[in-house]
Amino acid sequence: MSAYSGSFRTSTFADRTAIHDRLAAEKADAIDARRALADAYLAKHPGSIVVPPERAVAVASLIEETRAARREATALASGREATLDNGSLEYPVLGHELAADGPSMRLAADPLVLAPVIRYCGMVPILFNAFVTRAFRTELLRTSAHHFHLDPEDVRSFKVFVHLTDVDAGSGPFHALPADLTAKVLDVVDYRGIDFLEDEQVAEIVGWDHVVQVLGPAGTVAFADTTRCLHFGGRPRDAGQPVREMLVFQYLLPTSVLFTGEKAHGPRDFLHHLQPTGDEVWDTLIGARHA
Numbered sequence: 001m002s003a004y005s006g007s008f009r010t011s012t013f014a015d016r017t018a019i020h021d022r023l024a025a026e027k028a029d030a031i032d033a034r035r036a037l038a039d040a041y042l043a044k045h046p047g048s049i050v051v052p053p054e055r056a057v058a059v060a061s062l063i064e065e066t067r068a069a070r071r072e073a074t075a076l077a078s079g080r081e082a083t084l085d086n087g088s089l090e091y092p093v094l095g096h097e098l099a100a101d102g103p104s105m106r107l108a109a110d111p112l113v114l115a116p117v118i119r120y121c122g123m124v125p126i127l128f129n130a131f132v133t134r135a136f137r138t139e140l141l142r143t144s145a146h147h148f149h150l151d152p153e154d155v156r157s158f159k160v161f162v163h164l165t166d167v168d169a170g171s172g173p174f175h176a177l178p179a180d181l182t183a184k185v186l187d188v189v190d191y192r193g194i195d196f197l198e199d200e201q202v203a204e205i206v207g208w209d210h211v212v213q214v215l216g217p218a219g220t221v222a223f224a225d226t227t228r229c230l231h232f233g234g235r236p237r238d239a240g241q242p243v244r245e246m247l248v249f250q251y252l253l254p255t256s257v258l259f260t261g262e263k264a265h266g267p268r269d270f271l272h273h274l275q276p277t278g279d280e281v282w283d284t285l286i287g288a289r290h291a
Helices: 002-008 013-026 028-044 067-077 103-109 111-121 179-189 199-206 280-285
Strands: 057-061 090-094 126-135 158-163 220-224 244-252
Touching: 013 028, 028 111, 028 280, 067 090, 067 103, 067 126, 067 158, 067 244, 103 111, 103 126, 103 244, 111 158, 111 220, 111 244, 126 280, 179 199
Parallel strands: none
Antiparallel strands: 057 220, 090 126, 126 244, 158 220, 158 244
């Protein structure tokens, strides 16, 4: 399986899908168990937020529901230098710094958030990572997440983006193109996984009006499959705008190529402080079972 992760970044989406399918066959038992748990979970917690599978992106206003998590994340990030920097974004807070029993981790596992993720994924996923991002750049970087791209972890995954600051069009907001229209763009441009596309390319093929721009006050939440939806964010803010910060939860399937290869991550590498409790759904969510 070591070749999977190396080739995935430069593959077409069709080739990525083939790799995903091979990994799914190898992990069929774990996936079957995760699907059965998903059915039982959704019967008990149907949830109220729906992420249409053909779009793979939705936006919700959860100002009160996210308040405690936002308070925790903002307090940790306040005045702190970045722990990591990927070029376009800073990461002032990493997952293991969010208290295991704190409001952020509780939000990541709350049915309000988890039910739509499980329904979209078709199984209980792995809560792989959590972090705070800061859009700090003052210049637009050409080959970076400031431009349309796909994340390289799989062909189905999920991220939940919680605004920690108010965001308007001048704040460098997150943009996502729904998955059905992304597929059309990928075909036209013969997307190879490491490409960054210009706004004009997307607008010419499917029209800019279809791009979802996530705007709103702190507590606005974007739900998106960033491995199926072309997306970008964190562009330089307008003068006088506050720095945009977001709390992000990342959910992966056992088929992710991050779990393969010589430099593979374990499903609990980044949230290792979350401990099994004996509850099968929780233990599965944190990657302690059915991985």
